[in-house]
Amino acid sequence: MSSGTRMLLHACCGPCSLEPTRIFAQEDVEFSIHYANSNIFPPEEYEHRLSTLREHVCDPQDIELIEGDYDPSAWEREVAVYGTDREARCRACYRLRFEETAREAKKRGFDTISTTLTISPYQLTDVILEELEAAAARHGLNVDARDFRDRYQEATRISREKGMYRQNYCGCRFSIAEAQAQREAAKMQRDQEKHIRHVALLCMAAEGVRTQK
Ligand code: SF4
Incomplete structure (x- = not known):
């Protein structure tokens, strides 16, 4: 039975999506994936992560995959200005992507947003959750602000076992x-x-x- 929630799940890549999608499916949450990642450089890398997500996560579980607008110039304008100030830069980067996910969710009638980004211990978890909640609030949406870090080891194990492409840098x-x-x-x-x-x-x-x- 469905949980009643219709969620748009922002996803950064295939390996990071394995465990969140398994968990949400187990909880009977109705969700689609939103790949909104204008941060990824170069464009071939963006495509590689997208095809890995599609092949190993969305297609096998029959999850709808919605691709965002790949707009590196927006990322340069709104995020790159912070340069090597990592916290300020990453905050602006999360904000840009979650704003796009929240707008898309509102447009398509989803009531909740979430993200797979919190599975990575290399990300700024508190900043992610703050920006996710802020994006949801701006658009009158609910937020599933979950910290998935305890699933990182398992996601690493499964993605290796499946032979998935695993990038060795965040994206920009x-x-x-x-x-x-x-x-x-x-x-x-x-x-x-x-x-x-x-x-x-x-x-x-x-x-x-x-x-x-
Ligand atoms: S390190 Fe990652 S989160 Fe931070 S600005 Fe670059 S791509 Fe965005």
Whole structure:
């Protein structure tokens, strides 16, 4: 039996949509997916994420997929102005996308909006939920403001098992460089730890030789 809710679920990509769609379906929520992501750069990446979402999430579960207007110039105008100020930039980015989802929901007669973005521990969860609620309020809609972070490990496992495309950056041109810098910092940290372990082993071996003499 339907829960009575008609929800438009903003989705950022296939892997992040696996668990939220499973959970909403289990709760008998009637929902469609809205792929509204003008943040994604370059356009081929936008298409790749969209086709992954369609192939692995929407088609197998027979979920309606509504594509938003891909408008990178709007993103440049309203979001890129914040540059490397990550919190301000991401807030503006969530606002742009949720505003589009809320407008679409109102136009098509949905009563509630939600998003898959909160599954990622790399996103700013509190900011996402604030902007989602604000977008819903502006359009007189209900909001299902859920934090899906506890499903991240499972979503990662399933998406790997299915061989889904898994991007290694959030989406915008700034995040390509930020993700690269994070990977390099993590590698440097691992290399340093490896070096420290190696030196410790050498010291222990030298100590062993001394005590045998
Ligand atoms: S890092 Fe992600 S959420 Fe933040 S501005 Fe870039 S695409 Fe948007």
